[in-house]
């Protein structure tokens with residue numbers, strides 16, 4: 001056995017190098033502050049990666065999770081638990097959807113959506129109508145099928161053969177979509193705001209066209225709200241900004257408050273497509289995760305909570321736009337992309353880390369996904385530090 005004098009060497013010796021990690025060893029967290037193993041504090045404007053929507057170790061969330069882990073931590077999905085039923089009831093009540101499948105990640109939620117879309121079409125029209133249109137620059141996950149769904153060539157490498165049946169249309173290009181939406185297509189899958197793709201919002205006209213064209217041909221609309229969902233954009237679902245409810249919506253990241261969950265929600269039309277034997281997950285809907293999820297749902301639906309998300313978002317946008325280094329600010333609510341004039345986004349993130357500020361990138365932009373619970377004072381400090389970094 002080797003001995004290691006630091007965590008990073010020990011980790012890298014034993015865990016695959018699938019991430020370009022920063023040299024931060026997180027040890028604890030409280031509110032919006034992450035503390036590393038040397039006691040250095042960081043203000044987290046990334047919520048982990050959009051996951052810790054209530055910040056670190058929120059009291060009510062942690063109490064709910066701990067109570068559940070002491071009551072019953074897991075049981076087979078051949079049985080029921082009360083907490084799963086409570087979580088599912090609340091989520092249907094908030095979203096207006098009829099039913100859901102519970103999994104453990106965004107990619108799994110999207111896999112479920114893809115299976116539902118294909119089976120819906122197969123049951124009704126038979127073979128040959130299995131294609132799914134996704135958008136160029138989208139991101140839908142890391143499994144082989146969700147990599148296929150991801151509309152970026154750089155993800156379609158090494159792991160051949162990929163799952164067939166995905167067609168890529170240009171975002172915000174209605175005629176390209178029209179042309180590709182032929183009789184082989186069973187669904188169109190969109191992110192209202194492309195997250196990994198660079199925090200780009202879809203145009204209202206384009207979203208209107210997606211829904212119109214799809215509804216005319218009984219083609220399902222799938223909204224990947226893995227990153228935009230659970231209050232991130234200032235509405236519970238980003239679709240509400242567009243006045244739209246997809247046939248299928250997937251959620252993950254923020255809805256568990258930092259625990260692994262993936263949800264695939266469907267309307268009435270698709271709610272009986274999956275039947276016993278067609279889909280499943282050993283850990284899906286884990287009671288501890290559902291307890292955390294329910295605590296998130298309860299918080300984000302408190303009176304005024306989502307309004308405060310929108311207000312904080314407005315503050316960030318206004319402040320950042322004052323900076324000469326900022327070319328543009330994109331996104332919706334607390335999902336923010338910052339295009340810089342001269343600086344490299346990755347370098348900015350490194351400098352910020354050094355100065356105790358955690359940021360993310362998306363393509364060539366700096367990306368912010370602050371905890372929804374962030375306080376005005378913290379935001380003022382964080383944004384003024386960020387502006388200082390951008391301007392120095």
Ligand SMILES: *Cc1c(COP(=O)(O)O)cnc(C)c1O
Pocket residue numbers: 104105106107108110139140141142191195196224225226227252253
């Ligand atoms: C993060 C993300 C995913 C993948 O989620 P995982 O939990 O990593 O599988 C899928 N779609 C979107 C829009 C995402 O942001």
